[in-house]
Amino acid sequence: MANTLDVGQYGRLPLRAVESGLRFLWSLLTSVRAAIFLVLALGTTMLVGVLVPQMPSAARASPELTAAWIRLQEEQFGILTDVFHRLGFFDVFHTWLFIGLLSWLVCAVSACTINRVPKLWRQTFQPPQRVSDGLFERSTAETVREAPDPAVVEMALRRKWFEVRREDRGNATYLFADRFAWTSLGTLLSHAALILFLVAVLVTKLDSFSTNLTIAEGGTSPVFPVSRDGQITVEVKEAVGMFDAQGRPLDYHSDLVLYRNGDEVKACTITVNDPCSLDGYRFHQAGFFGYGAQLRVRDIESGNVVYNEILALQRPLPSPDITILDRSGASLYEGTVPQTDLVEGTLGSLLTLPDHENSFWVGLRAGEDEAWTLVVFDPTQGAAGDRAFVPEGSDASVSGLTFHFKGVSSMPSLFLSDVPLPLASEVPNDEGQVLLSLENAIYGTQDVSAGDERLGGDTDGPSTLHLVGIAPATVRLAEGERVELGRYDYEFVGPRNFAGIGVRKDSGDDLVWLASGLFIGGLMLTLWIPRRRGWFRFRAGEMRIVSQGRARIEAADVIDEPI
Amino acid sequence: MDELSQLSFRLALIASAGAALFYWIGIVTPARRLVGEGTGAGSIWQNMGRRANGLGRVWALAAAALLLITVVARWQAVDRAPWSNMWEFTVAFAAAAAVSYVLFERYVRAMSIVGAIVQPVVVALLAAAVLFFPSRIEPLVPALQSQWILAAHVGFMVVSYGALTVSFGASVLRLAQGTAGRFAQLPKANVLDDIAHASVIVGFPLLTLGIALGAYWANSAWGRYWDWDPKETASLVTWLIYGGYLHMRVQRSWRGTRAAVMLLIGYVAILFTYFGVNLWISGLHSYA
Numbered sequence: 001m002a003n004t005l006d007v008g009q010y011g012r013l014p015l016r017a018v019e020s021g022l023r024f025l026w027s028l029l030t031s032v033r034a035a036i037f038l039v040l041a042l043g044t045t046m047l048v049g050v051l052v053p054q055m056p057s058a059a060r061a062s063p064e065l066t067a068a069w070i071r072l073q074e075e076q077f078g079i080l081t082d083v084f085h086r087l088g089f090f091d092v093f094h095t096w097l098f099i100g101l102l103s104w105l106v107c108a109v110s111a112c113t114i115n116r117v118p119k120l121w122r123q124t125f126q127p128p129q130r131v132s133d134g135l136f137e138r139s140t141a142e143t144v145r146e147a148p149d150p151a152v153v154e155m156a157l158r159r160k161w162f163e164v165r166r167e168d169r170g171n172a173t174y175l176f177a178d179r180f181a182w183t184s185l186g187t188l189l190s191h192a193a194l195i196l197f198l199v200a201v202l203v204t205k206l207d208s209f210s211t212n213l214t215i216a217e218g219g220t221s222p223v224f225p226v227s228r229d230g231q232i233t234v235e236v237k238e239a240v241g242m243f244d245a246q247g248r249p250l251d252y253h254s255d256l257v258l259y260r261n262g263d264e265v266k267a268c269t270i271t272v273n274d275p276c277s278l279d280g281y282r283f284h285q286a287g288f289f290g291y292g293a294q295l296r297v298r299d300i301e302s303g304n305v306v307y308n309e310i311l312a313l314q315r316p317l318p319s320p321d322i323t324i325l326d327r328s329g330a331s332l333y334e335g336t337v338p339q340t341d342l343v344e345g346t347l348g349s350l351l352t353l354p355d356h357e358n359s360f361w362v363g364l365r366a367g368e369d370e371a372w373t374l375v376v377f378d379p380t381q382g383a384a385g386d387r388a389f390v391p392e393g394s395d396a397s398v399s400g401l402t403f404h405f406k407g408v409s410s411m412p413s414l415f416l417s418d419v420p421l422p423l424a425s426e427v428p429n430d431e432g433q434v435l436l437s438l439e440n441a442i443y444g445t446q447d448v449s450a451g452d453e454r455l456g457g458d459t460d461g462p463s464t465l466h467l468v469g470i471a472p473a474t475v476r477l478a479e480g481e482r483v484e485l486g487r488y489d490y491e492f493v494g495p496r497n498f499a500g501i502g503v504r505k506d507s508g509d510d511l512v513w514l515a516s517g518l519f520i521g522g523l524m525l526t527l528w529i530p531r532r533r534g535w536f537r538f539r540a541g542e543m544r545i546v547s548q549g550r551a552r553i554e555a556a557d558v559i560d561e562p563i
Numbered sequence: 564m565d566e567l568s569q570l571s572f573r574l575a576l577i578a579s580a581g582a583a584l585f586y587w588i589g590i591v592t593p594a595r596r597l598v599g600e601g602t603g604a605g606s607i608w609q610n611m612g613r614r615a616n617g618l619g620r621v622w623a624l625a626a627a628a629l630l631l632i633t634v635v636a637r638w639q640a641v642d643r644a645p646w647s648n649m650w651e652f653t654v655a656f657a658a659a660a661a662v663s664y665v666l667f668e669r670y671v672r673a674m675s676i677v678g679a680i681v682q683p684v685v686v687a688l689l690a691a692a693v694l695f696f697p698s699r700i701e702p703l704v705p706a707l708q709s710q711w712i713l714a715a716h717v718g719f720m721v722v723s724y725g726a727l728t729v730s731f732g733a734s735v736l737r738l739a740q741g742t743a744g745r746f747a748q749l750p751k752a753n754v755l756d757d758i759a760h761a762s763v764i765v766g767f768p769l770l771t772l773g774i775a776l777g778a779y780w781a782n783s784a785w786g787r788y789w790d791w792d793p794k795e796t797a798s799l800v801t802w803l804i805y806g807g808y809l810h811m812r813v814q815r816s817w818r819g820t821r822a823a824v825m826l827l828i829g830y831v832a833i834l835f836t837y838f839g840v841n842l843w844i845s846g847l848h849s850y851a
Contacts, residue, residue: 033817036810043803050797210787249704251705272784273784506788513779516775519771
């Protein structure tokens with residue numbers, strides 16, 4: 001019974017089997033061949049992660065989102081999509097295979113490090129100061145027929161920072177030269193750093209905080225979703241995006257004010273590469289969104305503000321830029337017409353001209369050659385009414401009016417369902433969704449000359465908010481302008497920017513940098529300052545050198561040295 | 564300054580092509596020595612081969628110097644580290660390979676043969692820069708307007724790639740030579756093996772430093788040091804291959820052909836990390 005091991009309900013195992021099992025495991029972990037296989041396996045797994053798109057963390061949040069994301073991949077991978085999904089190719093860095101290989105790597109590196117310590121220690125601090133004469137007779141030993149004086153060689157070696165031990169034995173003199181023996185320990189440092197690095201990654205996994213906030217200028221947002229003592233609130237005073245004439249981004253920055261438990265504690269400006277810190281949390285400039293509009297609604301009777309929101313107009317809507325002239329050539333309309341409805345494959349909307357009896361259906365149709373055509377139709381004349389199809393840059397006449405199609409703009413837009421609407425009895429409206437579109441929207445700041453990206457219109461006029469569905473005709477409000485509709489007063493306060501703020505805290509950070517420093521230091525010691533070790537024998541007027549390691553000691557090292 | 568940069572770039576392309584040509588003449592010529600042996604023609608061929616190698620060295624030195632001028636002049640012209648777009652990085656990569664080669668050749672006698680592989684790589688990189696990437700100076704996207712850390716990150720990657728190009732050259736010749744030594748005009752297999760190893764010893768710590776600095780920069784720019792972005796992952800795969808190679812070399816039985824194959828795979832990984840990921844796979848590094 002003494003030669004068995006109790007394993008509870010599974011009975012008893014023979015100790016010899018346990019021992020041989022552990023020996024096998026140890027030899028597997030310390031095997032260089034197994035390590036090479038492991039490295040190749042990890043590399044191959046990672047290569048899959050490079051070649052196949054990886055599921056973003058947001059898509060992993062729920063099975064529905066995951067399924068939706070997977071469906072998107074079908075366009076690229078077709079029938080292989082499902083196979084790839086089942087094999088975990090779309091989320092390879094969270095598969096058991098990858099985690100298993102990484103865990104094996106940790107164990108293997110740890111085992112190799114432990115395994116090598118005694119040998120390395122002995123090699124470094126207890127080197128053999130004499131080798132057998134047989135080694136000096138081998139062909140690998142360098143021979144100098146006319147040997148210099150051992151004292152001269154010893155001095156030359158010492159001058160080159162070698163530690164030298166001399167021994168006179170019989171008719172021979174032996175020298176042992178050793179330099180930078182301690183750099184061999186660099187390999188231990190590197191391997192230990194690798195373990196520390198993986199510990200740091202584990203700390204990051206277990207104790208890190210990450211959230212992304214999208215905050216409009218003038219807006220605030222709490223950092224933690226559940227309020228708690230020490231709650232940090234971020235206020236964006238200003239969000240700036242600068243662009244060059246071609247619309248390429250030049251700079252993003254945001255002016256922040258940080259509050260702890262409601263008290264202002266810090267004001268700072270963040271840029272893409274320069275975050276701001278508070279209590280270990282770092283606030284990064286993670287994004288910029290320039291198509292925002294502030295809409296304020298007041299109840300006219302009470303004067304109370306019943307709606308005041310900064311809205312992100314995220315949906316780009318192709319809209320025609322047109323000019324409408326009457327028979328005398330006077331301009332009746334000049335601007336962009338937001339498109340609200342899709343009729344028979346044509347995007348369009350009913351345009352009611354101010355002080356004019358007619359309304360017109362104005363729409364856009366995309367051709368196969370990606371050219372746009374303006375569709376104009378006078379619905380007051382029924383199905384047989386006057387209509388025109390106008391190519392870009394051309395004119396056409398409908399019901400006596402001339403429609404000039406200048407081009408197509410992309411208007412930042414948003415459908416709203418929670419904005420207060422006037423009673424239908426006061427102002428006929430759609431009583432449903434309202435479409436907000438921003439004409440002449442400027443993405444980014446105007447501070448850079450020619451650095452504005454102007455969308456939604458081709459004029460240099462002010463940004464204008466279009467509200468469709470709130471009244472029979474589209475309501476157009478310039479910045480600061482207001483309009484009374486029924487019981488409400490609608491004001492376009494102005495365009496606003498949004499800042500994307502990434503908030504991060506990572507307890508593993510410092511460990512990662514420490515591990516990286518140790519690893520690189522160890523690597524440089526091992527590879528760049530190699531140990532040099534050699535044994536010399538002087539006998540019968542001949543010098544023989546036996547050298548160990550990558551950086552060999554050669555006769556030229558000691559003979560050419562001027563005395 | 565940009566005109567000077569462009570001019571020296573074109574001259575460097577010619578010089579590196581000349582170097583490649585002479586190194587190949589140097590490789591091919593001594594082979595004929597065996598044919599002419601005993602007739603007195605042997606020494607003529609031998610001299611010719613030696614002279615071609617010498618000319619190759621001169622042209623390679625000129626190419627390295629001109630590429631350094633290209634990089635420095637571009638640095639002056641753009642007022643930042645000149646490796647922020649595909650053209651700049653490709654030229655810097657070629658410059659690092661050319662300079663690494665010249666430095667190695669200064670210390671290793673057998674290196675001039677390796678020039679027959681390294682110099683065509685330099686030519687190919689420069690040709691790719693001419694054919695596929697615009698050299699015009701454009702403003703940097705905000706993420707690249709970083710302090711020294713970004714310049715150091717990419718700089719170390721460039722230098723490491725340059726050093727590892729030498730290992731590629733040596734391993735190609737090592738595979739051609741075989742363990743038995745097929746060609747008399749090539750150095751012995753173990754010499755080529757040592758050249759490849761020496762260049763990995765220089766390049767691998769620099770590659771490691773470059774990746775670590777990239778992680779440090781990512782932490783300051785994006786708030787995370789690692790995100791399994793395709794470029795990050797591909798560079799880690801490259802690092803693993805060269806790390807695997809260094810471990811392979813500890814084992815005597817894995818030296819030679821297997822190690823040379825590993826280095827070829829490593830260099831393919833470098834090219835994929837640089838060209839493949841930048842051009843065909845979208846990720847956080849797509850702007851580069």
